[in-house]
Amino acid sequence: MTPTSVRLFQAELHYRPGLLVHTAVSGPVAFLTSLYLVVEDADGLRGVGEARSNIAYVNGLSPDEVAAAATRAVAGLPWPDGTPAVLAAADRDAPAPVRAMVEAALHDADARQAGCGVCELFGVAGGARRYHTNQSLFHGPADAMIEAARGYVARGFRRLKVRLGIADRTADRDFLMRLRDSVGPDVELAVDLNGAWAAGDVEAGLSAFAAAGLAYVEQPFAPDDWPAVAAFAHGTPVPVMLDETVSSPAAVDRVVAAGWRQMAHLKIVKLGGIDRVVACGQRLRAAGIGVMVGQMNEGGVATAAAVHAALALEPAHAELYGADGLVDDPASGLTYDTGTVRIDGAAGLGVAFDGARCRRTAEWTHD
């Protein structure tokens, strides 16, 4: 599409009381800060993309830096030249979250124009916009975490990922055994350590966790510990899923070159677009590496983009819970039940966006 109007919005998104994002790397997160880019052409064709901006603990970019880069993109990208030229310029000039927001907005509009879903731009045949997802148990009092687990199981979710690595390993192991007893043997349990352990503790720590019957442990060691990537490439007492290590398309290449043969967790906000997640997923699979498509805690627009990436790649593991439980999301059209997330709309990303619930922060128009 060829935009004649580009608008940038910002909003703070809050979860329902009792749901607090808190991991070993994020600390407690009171609310999400999201940017939204709305592109529109002369015929009223519209597309929207979202970038969560308060994730410096993942990408080192402050919310102000992401907002400034987004404002520069609104003013500086070659919008009159259309989607391919805009994305080529964003490849050169925009940090990953901004490039991702631009790509999602343009592909939302392009797919709407073609009368198809965004996933169909990546070769998926039409069909249900539904994918399975895990749910996350964030750090908190043990009783509250158990109660949250029971609540998700009661809603039909059968895959839970628990955030550990803040308490010591013995306490975490004891909690895991209690959680397993609480949810029973049929619920898939995984752990995310967000890089909390020294590489030297990984073997013994995972051996201790194994009794809980875990599907995988995410990022047990530091993101930049490449010797650990090589050391654990072929196996560990519990399978390891890299997340923070896979911070960019270049890092994906480095993981492949290091001979990694376990799993990797891909997110749009790290890699810079739905298109990049699909391409990186295909590259990892060709190298014999298992793929999870996931996201940060994000609003419905970014979550829908992740769902389309999952529909395109069909990974065994998917983490798409980000918009579940938000009370003031300016996006609508996602439904969570029976272990899945469903997108209501068939065209584009399939969600509606209400800019009136956000602050407009920048605008570009072309007559």
Ligand SMILES: [Mg+2]
């Ligand atoms: Mg993770």
